[in-house]
Amino acid sequence: MDRPRIEASRLIGTSPVLTVSAVLLAALLALHGLVPDLPGRPGSLLETFLPWLGVSVPLLVGVAVLRRSAVAAFAALLPVAAWLALFGALPLPGADGGDSAPATADGRTLVAVQHNVADDNPDPAGTARTLAAAGADLIAVEELTPAALPGYQAVLAAGYPHHTVHGTVGLWSRYPLVDARPVDIRPTGVGPEWNRGLRATARTPQGDVAVYVAHLPSLRIGAHGFGSARRDESAVRLGAAVAAEPSRRVLLLGDLNGTVDDRGLAPLTSRLTAPGSGFAFSWPARFPLARIDQVLARSATVTRVWSLPRTGSDHLPVAARVTL
Numbered sequence: 001m002d003r004p005r006i007e008a009s010r011l012i013g014t015s016p017v018l019t020v021s022a023v024l025l026a027a028l029l030a031l032h033g034l035v036p037d038l039p040g041r042p043g044s045l046l047e048t049f050l051p052w053l054g055v056s057v058p059l060l061v062g063v064a065v066l067r068r069s070a071v072a073a074f075a076a077l078l079p080v081a082a083w084l085a086l087f088g089a090l091p092l093p094g095a096d097g098g099d100s101a102p103a104t105a106d107g108r109t110l111v112a113v114q115h116n117v118a119d120d121n122p123d124p125a126g127t128a129r130t131l132a133a134a135g136a137d138l139i140a141v142e143e144l145t146p147a148a149l150p151g152y153q154a155v156l157a158a159g160y161p162h163h164t165v166h167g168t169v170g171l172w173s174r175y176p177l178v179d180a181r182p183v184d185i186r187p188t189g190v191g192p193e194w195n196r197g198l199r200a201t202a203r204t205p206q207g208d209v210a211v212y213v214a215h216l217p218s219l220r221i222g223a224h225g226f227g228s229a230r231r232d233e234s235a236v237r238l239g240a241a242v243a244a245e246p247s248r249r250v251l252l253l254g255d256l257n258g259t260v261d262d263r264g265l266a267p268l269t270s271r272l273t274a275p276g277s278g279f280a281f282s283w284p285a286r287f288p289l290a291r292i293d294q295v296l297a298r299s300a301t302v303t304r305v306w307s308l309p310r311t312g313s314d315h316l317p318v319a320a321r322v323t324l
Contacts, residue, residue, distance in 0.1 A: 018072035022060050026078035029053055029086060033263065041228050045221070047261040048290055051279065054083040087279075108206055110322045112138040114293050116215065116255040117152075118313035119143040119168070124151030127311040132159055134308055134319045138202065139172040140253035142215035143313075167195025169213045171253075176203040177211075183241050185214060187233040197238065201247065206324045209300075210247035214238050214254035231257050232264040239267025242298070249324060250298040255315065257292050272296035275305035275320060282307060282316040295320035 028035075032050060035043040057079050064072035113136040117127050121143075131139050132155060139160060141152070149165065152172075156163070160172035164180035171177065183197035196215040201208050216234045220227035235256070242250060252272055258265045260274040274296060281288030288307070293315055295302050301323045308317035 015067070015069040015072045018060060018064050018067070018069060019075040022072065022075035022078055025053060025056055025060070026082045029079055029082035032261070037263070041264070044228050044258070044262050044264050047263060048259050050259070050261050051083075051087050052289070053079070054087070057083060108324050110138065110204065110206075110209075110251075110324065111136040111319060112140070112251060112253055112295055112322055113308070113317055113319045114140050114253040114255075114295055115308075115311070115317035116142045116293060116313060116315040117144060117148070117311070118315065119145050119148075121148065121312040123312040124148040125155050127313065128152045128155035130309055130311050131317055132156055134317070136319060137174045137204070138211060138251070138253070140211075140213040141170050141172075142168060142196065142213070142255045144168050144170045164198060164200050166198040169196055169198050169215055169254075171198065171200055171211060171213050173200075173202050173211075175205075177201065178203060183212065183214070183238065185216070185234045185237045185241070187217060187230040187237075190230075197241075199241070199245075202251075204324070207249070208247060209249045209251055209324070210245050212238070212242065212245075212250065212252045212254070214252065214256065216255065216257045219257050228258070228264050235265050236267045239271060242268065242271050248299045251300065251322065252294070252296040254294060255292060256294045259290050259292060260294065260296075268296060272298050273300075273302065275302040278305040280305045280307045280318050282318050283314070285310050285314050285316050288316055291318065293318045295322070297322055300324050 032046055035046055037043045060076040064076050113131050113134050115131060121127055144165060156172045160174055162175060162177045163170060163172040164177055166182040177200040180200035182195055183199050185197040186194050198213050200211050202211050217230040219231055256265055260269050280291050282291045282293040295305060302320050303323055304321040306319055308319055310316055
């Protein structure tokens with residue numbers, strides 16, 4: 001067989017594979033919500049790392065170009081369009097002008113910082129200094145231990161004179177905090193010593209804001225799939241508390257152990273809005289793959305979210321700009 005026929009045979013054999021792969025990838029991106037939650041929760045697992053499906057797109061396009069397959073190259077545009085529809089706005093700078101921009105002139109902007117500080121963090125004071133350096137109005141932390149609390153308080157007290165701690169979660173604020181109380185988000189079978197939720201009212205210059213700080217149960221990925229049952233149950237309890245919150249404006253800061261695309265967090269994401277821009281992957285700190293530390297709001301807009309420098313935790317801190 002002569003060379004042109006060999007090349008044509010290769011193109012014919014490759015194009016359908018590339019085309020089908022591109023269509024399937026586009027379908028996973030656009031229709032991820034239709035992936036059934038079978039045992040092992042494949043839907044939640046897919047949604048946790050959904051943005052990373054975009055890594056396959058340049059590979060498909062590159063192979064299509066090398067193979068000179070117009071059909072496959074055109075098909076590769078489908079996942080490009082699907083990815084851009086989902087995440088295209090996230091990498092763009094926020095409307096507020098960037099990560100370090102000051103509050104807007106009318107003073108209607110708050111900066112909030114969220115961080116799982118890790119209960120084995122060897123440098124609480126250094127971590128506190130990193131959080132304070134962001135110039136936030138509110139700082140929420142999880143995995144706060146009694147032994148580490150004095151280190152955080154010593155650093156944060158001057159700039160954040162108002163604080164409340166319940167169990168292993170804490171909130172520091174530039175503004176007065178009132179009506180502080182624990183929020184019971186315990187999944188079934190967990191004892192009363194497990195206290196990982198709180199709620200307080202921040203008396204800001206723009207009016208009262210109900211601030212929730214929460215740490216949902218961890219996920220487990222193993223031979224049986226994605227173990228999220230306890231996390232999901234805790235999200236339902238927290239979602240019910242938010243739904244019953246009488247204050248119009250609500251801010252939720254927390255390690256939710258899930259991304260905003262994860263259907264397991266629907267009891268929260270259906271009631272609160274997610275950031276408008278910024279990936280801000282926060283976990284694991286050494287090589288962040290997903291943002292499981294969240295800043296969500298009701299009757300307010302999270303216009304920008306970004307990661308802060310690494311601390312002694314296995315999470316990166318996350319900062320957010322919130323317009324009231």
